[in-house]
Amino acid sequence: MFPTPIQNYSLKINIGYRVILVITLVIWLLPLIAVMLTSIRTFDDVLAGNYWTFPKETAFISNYAEVFADGKMAGFFLNSLIITIPTVIGTLFLSSLAGYSLAMHRFKLNLLVFAMFIAGNFVPYQILMIPVRSISIELGMYNSHLGLIIFHIAFQTGFCTFFLRNFIKELPFELIEAARADGATEWTIYRKIIIPLTIPALAALGVLEFTFIWNDYFWALILTQGDTVKPITVGLDVLRGQWTTAWNLVSAGSVVAALPPVIMFFILQRQFIQGLTFGAVKG
Amino acid sequence: MTFWERNQLKLAPFLFLAPAIFIFLIYVIYPIFDSIWVSFHEWNGMDKDGVRGNGKPNWEFVGFKNYITLFTDDDEFYVSLFNNIRWLIFSLLAIPIGLALALFVNQKILGIRYIKSLFYFPFVINAVVIGVIFTWFYNPKYGALAYVLSFFGIDPIPFLADENLATYGIIIASFFPGIAYTMILYITGLTGVSREMIEAGRIDGASGLTMLWHVVLPQLRAATLIAIVVTLVGALRAFDLIAVMTAGGPWGSSEVLAYKMYQEALFNYRMGYGAAIATILFLIMDIYIAWFLYRLFKNESSEK
Numbered sequence: 001m002f003p004t005p006i007q008n009y010s011l012k013i014n015i016g017y018r019v020i021l022v023i024t025l026v027i028w029l030l031p032l033i034a035v036m037l038t039s040i041r042t043f044d045d046v047l048a049g050n051y052w053t054f055p056k057e058t059a060f061i062s063n064y065a066e067v068f069a070d071g072k073m074a075g076f077f078l079n080s081l082i083i084t085i086p087t088v089i090g091t092l093f094l095s096s097l098a099g100y101s102l103a104m105h106r107f108k109l110n111l112l113v114f115a116m117f118i119a120g121n122f123v124p125y126q127i128l129m130i131p132v133r134s135i136s137i138e139l140g141m142y143n144s145h146l147g148l149i150i151f152h153i154a155f156q157t158g159f160c161t162f163f164l165r166n167f168i169k170e171l172p173f174e175l176i177e178a179a180r181a182d183g184a185t186e187w188t189i190y191r192k193i194i195i196p197l198t199i200p201a202l203a204a205l206g207v208l209e210f211t212f213i214w215n216d217y218f219w220a221l222i223l224t225q226g227d228t229v230k231p232i233t234v235g236l237d238v239l240r241g242q243w244t245t246a247w248n249l250v251s252a253g254s255v256v257a258a259l260p261p262v263i264m265f266f267i268l269q270r271q272f273i274q275g276l277t278f279g280a281v282k283g
Numbered sequence: 284m285t286f287w288e289r290n291q292l293k294l295a296p297f298l299f300l301a302p303a304i305f306i307f308l309i310y311v312i313y314p315i316f317d318s319i320w321v322s323f324h325e326w327n328g329m330d331k332d333g334v335r336g337n338g339k340p341n342w343e344f345v346g347f348k349n350y351i352t353l354f355t356d357d358d359e360f361y362v363s364l365f366n367n368i369r370w371l372i373f374s375l376l377a378i379p380i381g382l383a384l385a386l387f388v389n390q391k392i393l394g395i396r397y398i399k400s401l402f403y404f405p406f407v408i409n410a411v412v413i414g415v416i417f418t419w420f421y422n423p424k425y426g427a428l429a430y431v432l433s434f435f436g437i438d439p440i441p442f443l444a445d446e447n448l449a450t451y452g453i454i455i456a457s458f459f460p461g462i463a464y465t466m467i468l469y470i471t472g473l474t475g476v477s478r479e480m481i482e483a484g485r486i487d488g489a490s491g492l493t494m495l496w497h498v499v500l501p502q503l504r505a506a507t508l509i510a511i512v513v514t515l516v517g518a519l520r521a522f523d524l525i526a527v528m529t530a531g532g533p534w535g536s537s538e539v540l541a542y543k544m545y546q547e548a549l550f551n552y553r554m555g556y557g558a559a560i561a562t563i564l565f566l567i568m569d570i571y572i573a574w575f576l577y578r579l580f581k582n583e584s585s586e587k
Contacts, residue, residue, distance in 0.1 A: 250415060
């Protein structure tokens, strides 16, 4: 309702609005358009300083093939998947258990535990850096996928527990009381009642967490060494150093590194926005 | 009845919480205290019982020495702190810009759904890619910015190579995902704005900016609050873009506390000194944490 619907204005303004809208969008996406165009340019084209013209010769296949050529990029990409997927599953599992407990059970330290999860979530990474690195080394998990996965699960559990606790608290408590009266165990209630009703929140958190973990750079930098475990964010940074001014390769690599969350965003946009704007309407 | 059946309701919440609390205590809560402890020591990161080449122990208690050095004998620390303040102030600009764009696209026309998604999606692109793109964008020789400026006959501005401009150049890059995020928040917030109040406002003769300020913005408070919290936390966490775009340079001019901490600890092997910087960053962040918790529990108790 706000601003006034454009349909209330004259035809001229309507056309003008749509034209300006498209122009704004193109300007907004200009850096990304340039990267996508450059990723299919030949190196000669790049050297000639052409950015905005459509590439004379497209080198789509050869550029992307070259990005993957030495196998490093494929390795980084795979590492990202190996780290991200178990993290998302593990985080959702632990935080849905914790969220159910905090939302539907009364006990003394309930609010304190809840506050701890929220507060931990805002902590600057640097205050955790030295000890987390030492712990990983001591547990023999430094420079391993597992080390990154466990840390990410621990840290993300704070945010997800906060989110799920608030979501589960809105569910009808009578349902759980009725199940308890029927003799259902708490575990059955969690599995058969809480989880099915929490699916929308889990989906929203799932896509959000996938993006957060995929895009992590700092912890990958702190907890890995060499190329074997590095995810694609740090990997791209490494490869960028090798490609130097071959902007066509740098661009193609960037597109590959950005793609999975982008695809996920376009497919699951509704879940994504629900997750991001949780609490933005009421409050 | 077995013991379990009788006490299930009392025990289940603790069992359900146990794994999350256990892992959270080890990887988040304990490290906070351990870092503060480390900040009172001089430590090169090696075996704590070992001795350095010059005969000094690897790990030695030094009291407040690291903090005193930071405040009295480290100009870089003030550069970083000042840059953090710049980040805090300027990154907030993403909020009004995001609001303006949200209002701009908040129309029901054919295809608007797709246009909105195209505005949103830079939010999911990782900082390394954003950093790479903007480094290239600013490149005085090959970059798009130089290309655009040359149209107007202006010489290229080497944003990232200029001590005074580098931080601003990085903050502008951070706007790209930042504005997309505030846009998402505000567009969702706008769907919850009451129709009646807008119409009542119109009858009272409010329109445009007066309507925005007096009728719409008060209803967007929740969105604004989240936008501010997330933007400020993001500003204090600024690291990725700096590491990718300038590595703190030129000559340390674009460093922030987070980056300086990383440098001191992992490159200069001054763990205690790095931990002291982290502790200061943590104390700054505590102001926000306290404020957020206070608000949250005020709401929580008013709901009951």
